[in-house]
Amino acid sequence: MIGILAVVATLLLLNLLVMYFLQPHITFPRPPVNAQRPGALANVGGESIWLDVDGQRVEAWLLPGAASGPAPLLIHAHGNGELIDFWADAFTELRAAGIHVLLVEFPGYGRSAGMPSEASVTAAFVAAYDKVVADPRVDAQRVIGYGRSLGGGAIAQLVARRPVAALILESTFTSLTDIVRRYYVPDWLVRNRFDTRAVLAKFRGPVLIIHGTTDGIIPVAHAHALQAASPGATLQLLPCGHNDCPPQWELVLSFLATNSVCRKPEQEPP
Secondary structure, eight states, X not given: OHHHHHHHHHHHHHHHHHHHHHHHHHHOOOOOGGGOOTTHHHHTTOEEEEEEETTEEEXXXXXXXXXXXXXXXXXXXXXXXXXXXGGTTSOHHHHHTTOEEEEEOOTTSTTOOSOOOHHHHHHHHHHHHHHHHTSTTEEEEEEEEEEETHHHHHHHHHHTTSXXXXXXXXXXXXXXXXXHHTTTOOGGGOSOOOOHHXXXXXXXXXXXXXXXXXXXXXXXXXXXXXXXXXXXXXXXEESOOSSOOOOOHHHHHHHHHHTTSSOOGGGSOO
């Protein structure tokens, strides 16, 4: 009997060790090199920016909006299997409305050095914020955080450390701890928590939450929980899943205008 218990205990320990060491690969599945689209930046008239993140070079792309004076800046955080390359041409409507867009890469993704983790990703977004908000083209009082999926957790960590005028979360979780709990992973084993709900509980700015009702990766219950954590947050539910929700730029622009973050396009300085 003692021998059987010892075998079971050993198997459980091995299982826990495997879960612990595989977590970075599951949380941050980096796209292959051939998925990169470096030419996408030039195609949209963007600017490459290199950040120093703990001694490693991390890339960001600034996509200037159609405004010559200080204008709003939207900082975008992509999902875990994506690159900034994939998003270069996705913000035409926002840029036409006079909003600058900053795409920040995760360390270790694409052409960026380093290893992805909650700490390194957060450091990359803080470094990008500090660098670009100082640009005279940017209105530092009208910075918008926008995160999708895992990027929602990343942008929330930025919001916990730097002021933003508004926060937009698309297909985002309450925390990774809540996600993996469904797979019987104990909380103490989670290495990257990205506790978005805790950030929302303290954030007092306007919040827009967008989520698909048929999302099988991050269930819509997470969106409802995030709204509950942020009194006054706007929740927009869509009949889609996790990766097939159509862009909601009209909704985003309306939300920003309503909260005096973004003026209507005709009101932006020429």
